[in-house]
Amino acid sequence: MTHAQAKGKPSAPQGELEFTSHDLSREDAHGEEEPNIKVNVDVSKVKSFLMNVVKTTEIAELDLQMGDMELYVLRKVASSAAAAPPAPAPAAPAPAAAAAAPVAMSSLEEASEPSVDETIVFLQSETVGTFRRGRYAKGKKIGSKPCVEVGTQVKKGQTVAFVEQMGTYAPVLANQAGEVHEFLVQEGDPVGFGQDLVSLYPFFGGHIIGESKHV
Structure with missing residues (x-):
């Protein structure tokens, strides 16, 4: 054994x-x-x-x-194996390449953001309720036509729509003279306080400023 x-x-x-x-x-x-x-x-x-x-x-x-x-x-046996040489440190990136990254990122961010026409002004709701485009007086609708259409030229203080709340109708007034550009909500849509409802091309010096409407 x-x-x-x-x-x-x-x-x-x-x-x-x-x-x-x-x-x-x-x-x-x-x-x-x-x-x-x-x-x-x-x-x-x-x-x-x-x-x-x-x-x-x-x-x-x-x-x-x-x-x-x-x-x-x-x-x-040998006391210890020969120590392996340390791995070389990675090369530092070229300064030009490092600087190019933020520029490329900035370009991508700019491309992803939709362009905004700063000449357009917005009319906002001053209450919570339901959006109405028709004409109303003393809680009753007048006629079948809306207050204004896209392209209608309005004066400062003119009513362009209403916000209905429990049978009362708060007018949406033009904050300056201009031309109706777009309705951002539709008839019967619920709206909140401070919400954009209508956009306008404003008048400036007797001319309409905005998309293809230059002096």
Whole structure:
């Protein structure tokens, strides 16, 4: 029967082997040594076993006991493997490339934002209710036509629509003279306080300023 006792520590996969064998003597009850018992050892198998240990493990010391035969194996290895050279630091990006990124991002943001005609003015709701384009007087609708249409020229203070709230009608008044550009809500739509309802091209110096309407 073969008994192996291994002591492990980190080592390189290859190294030298140093073999030291000892004969183990046994003492009887009177303290006298008994003669060693000879054990037939297959040297080729022992060698194959040791080479397998060297190649597949990191065991540095090995103590084999085969009957009364002890085989102590010491694997001599280098103190430490050569340290790998540090990886080169990544190259810093070129300043021109770094500066180009914000410019490109700014261009994309500008392209995604819809253009706004700053010459247009908006008429807003001063209450909460339902949008009405018809004409009303004392809570009753007058006629079938709306107050104004797109393209109608209006004076400052002219009624362009109404906001109905519980049977009362609050007029939406033009805040300056101009031309009706667009209705931003439709007949019967609910509206909130401060919501844009109608847009106007304003008059300036006797002329309408806005889309294709220049002095």
